[in-house]
Amino acid sequence: MIYCGVDIGARSTEVILFDGAQMVEQGISASGHRPSANAQELMDRVLATAGMEACDLAETVATGYGRNYFRGADRVLSEIISHAMGVVYLFPEARTVIDIGGQDSKMIHLDENGRAVDFTMNDRCAAGTGKFIEMTGQTLDVSVDEMGQLTRGHTETAEISSMCAVFAESEIVGLLQSGTAPETILRGVFRSVAARTLAMAGPNAIRPELIFTGGVAMNGGVVRAMAEETGLEIIVPPEPRITGALGAAIAAFRG
Amino acid sequence: MERLSPKQLKRVWDDLGLDLAAHEKLMESMERSHARTFLACDRRPESMGMFDAALHDAHGQRVADLIEHRRKGGGVIGTFCIYVPDEIALAVGIVPVPLCGGSNWPIKHADRVLPRDICPLVRSTMGMAVSETCPYKRAKNYALGETTCDAKKKAWDLFGIDSMELPQRKDSPDRELWLSEIRKFQHGVEELAGRQITEDALRRSIRICNRRRALLREVSELRKKPEPPITGLDALLVSQTALAMSPESFIGAAEALLEELRERIRNGYSAYPEVGPRVIFAGSPAPMGHAKVHAVAESIGLRIVADESCTGARYYRGHIPEDLLTVNGMLDAIADRYFEIDCACFSPNSERVDNVLRMIAEYGADGVVHNVLQYCHGYDIEARRLDGALRDAGIPSILIVSDYSAEDEQRIGIRLEAFRELL
Numbered sequence: 001m002i003y004c005g006v007d008i009g010a011r012s013t014e015v016i017l018f019d020g021a022q023m024v025e026q027g028i029s030a031s032g033h034r035p036s037a038n039a040q041e042l043m044d045r046v047l048a049t050a051g052m053e054a055c056d057l058a059e060t061v062a063t064g065y066g067r068n069y070f071r072g073a074d075r076v077l078s079e080i081i082s083h084a085m086g087v088v089y090l091f092p093e094a095r096t097v098i099d100i101g102g103q104d105s106k107m108i109h110l111d112e113n114g115r116a117v118d119f120t121m122n123d124r125c126a127a128g129t130g131k132f133i134e135m136t137g138q139t140l141d142v143s144v145d146e147m148g149q150l151t152r153g154h155t156e157t158a159e160i161s162s163m164c165a166v167f168a169e170s171e172i173v174g175l176l177q178s179g180t181a182p183e184t185i186l187r188g189v190f191r192s193v194a195a196r197t198l199a200m201a202g203p204n205a206i207r208p209e210l211i212f213t214g215g216v217a218m219n220g221g222v223v224r225a226m227a228e229e230t231g232l233e234i235i236v237p238p239e240p241r242i243t244g245a246l247g248a249a250i251a252a253f254r255g
Numbered sequence: 256m257e258r259l260s261p262k263q264l265k266r267v268w269d270d271l272g273l274d275l276a277a278h279e280k281l282m283e284s285m286e287r288s289h290a291r292t293f294l295a296c297d298r299r300p301e302s303m304g305m306f307d308a309a310l311h312d313a314h315g316q317r318v319a320d321l322i323e324h325r326r327k328g329g330g331v332i333g334t335f336c337i338y339v340p341d342e343i344a345l346a347v348g349i350v351p352v353p354l355c356g357g358s359n360w361p362i363k364h365a366d367r368v369l370p371r372d373i374c375p376l377v378r379s380t381m382g383m384a385v386s387e388t389c390p391y392k393r394a395k396n397y398a399l400g401e402t403t404c405d406a407k408k409k410a411w412d413l414f415g416i417d418s419m420e421l422p423q424r425k426d427s428p429d430r431e432l433w434l435s436e437i438r439k440f441q442h443g444v445e446e447l448a449g450r451q452i453t454e455d456a457l458r459r460s461i462r463i464c465n466r467r468r469a470l471l472r473e474v475s476e477l478r479k480k481p482e483p484p485i486t487g488l489d490a491l492l493v494s495q496t497a498l499a500m501s502p503e504s505f506i507g508a509a510e511a512l513l514e515e516l517r518e519r520i521r522n523g524y525s526a527y528p529e530v531g532p533r534v535i536f537a538g539s540p541a542p543m544g545h546a547k548v549h550a551v552a553e554s555i556g557l558r559i560v561a562d563e564s565c566t567g568a569r570y571y572r573g574h575i576p577e578d579l580l581t582v583n584g585m586l587d588a589i590a591d592r593y594f595e596i597d598c599a600c601f602s603p604n605s606e607r608v609d610n611v612l613r614m615i616a617e618y619g620a621d622g623v624v625h626n627v628l629q630y631c632h633g634y635d636i637e638a639r640r641l642d643g644a645l646r647d648a649g650i651p652s653i654l655i656v657s658d659y660s661a662e663d664e665q666r667i668g669i670r671l672e673a674f675r676e677l678l
Contacts (some may be wrong), residue, residue, distance in 0.1 A: 119677070123656055124657070
């Protein structure tokens, strides 16, 4: 029996096929301007790669921003529970999950049994999300993929006070004009994203193991800033974008 | 007074100096959001039609009725929040009308005259005033505010609105100040009415306002049942319209509603199509026109079984003794009842924590949805204190900070759905 998880996020969509013991196939694509149709196409493509058809699927669970509009799923699950399930499957000792995606950031606290007991999500502001980092990259003329490499080994950190994705630009331009190196500015941006994300813990302790997921976890610079701010080892899954879809697939398997 | 035709109402609005085109846009926006939020729901009690009508009439027939009331020698005052005691005004034939805005539409107009980073309630209210879409701006004799927060206090000053000074602590000098403010209000309405408050008239208005509170409490009480006969969303509308309707019409409508709700309980008929976690709604008010968080919460399967906000229990808690003999004795009792309101403008405000914990036990709630209007600092900061007490008691809670706009409905839904799954 094959179980399918689909995570339709604001920026990207992931599909996972799971056979009850392990991941069989995975796929990632941009959500684009017609997320449901793109999710269906991705699902068909992943099935084809695995040499399967839709009728081979025992159950499909959708999660993410677009889950309620996707017709290809048997049921839906919120991204909090899906991410928690996906992460715990990969790291049974996980106690804290930080997930930063295109437009949202969240922190999930897990108990000894891997059950989500509390969570915080950003509300109405994109500060500290992937979009914020992407926009500062545009101002510095550095692509998101190069950022981690560029800042590796660099130790100087600029103080970035603006958390507004739009107004940070003028602060960064000011720093550039005063001769601050782009690496130093980027480290400042990563540091401020990390600090803002960690503040979401509120009264909850940030306990190890700390797992960092979502597209932003692929940015080594943010991972390093997170480690510097917490003093903890930051664990990033080999493919940090798929934990939501993986959790949804596991939920499909567990019924 | 008989019902006016749409054409006659237009003339009333024109006479009041409203910008008719802008007012029509506001009405369209209110009606559209009401249809989408309330009318589209299944399993609503039939009697809710009376409260839908009251909302519809708030800018129309009710205004015409109040103009007629003034023509006959009565008075009308605009009030904000829930601190101006209706009992005292009603005792001399002055009708209090709540002016707190709950509509998103006027906010862009407020931005011409006020800073943007203050709460949507003040912006909506003032936006209606400056865009000439509030019929009560001229239908009333005067407005009276209170000093529950900085935004209101400074806005009153900016727009020349008088206010009652509400102390921010509950010690005895504060209680004395409050009583003197109540007396000042008494003299104000006596002067407007051109007559003194009598014992009989004050006792009568106390009785009416007590009855209104008691009916609202009874509606709330029925939600303790395992199968609540009314949703949190509809109960909010009942509470919102209680502020806007004449006390007599409200009492009639609420009695009919209660009868229908009791019938539902006898038949085991729930207002909810599905069983979901029971939650308490706590925090800032949801004035008429605003029901976003209630609507989103119930659309994703939470059942709001109690409402602790200013448009919930805070409005209808408390009873004023009806057997007091002197006007002074009654004024003192009125001062007590209003002083007991557990608004977050008080520090400390530990009664509120106790009240929420008690409600959780009484209503069998599984969790609390704190709703804070953006920039409502009192409730926003106090949410941390309440959250701490809830944690100690093992009760999950979630904080939603939002305004009247629709932009974050989806995100609120995502967060509340995850909260529901955790419960």
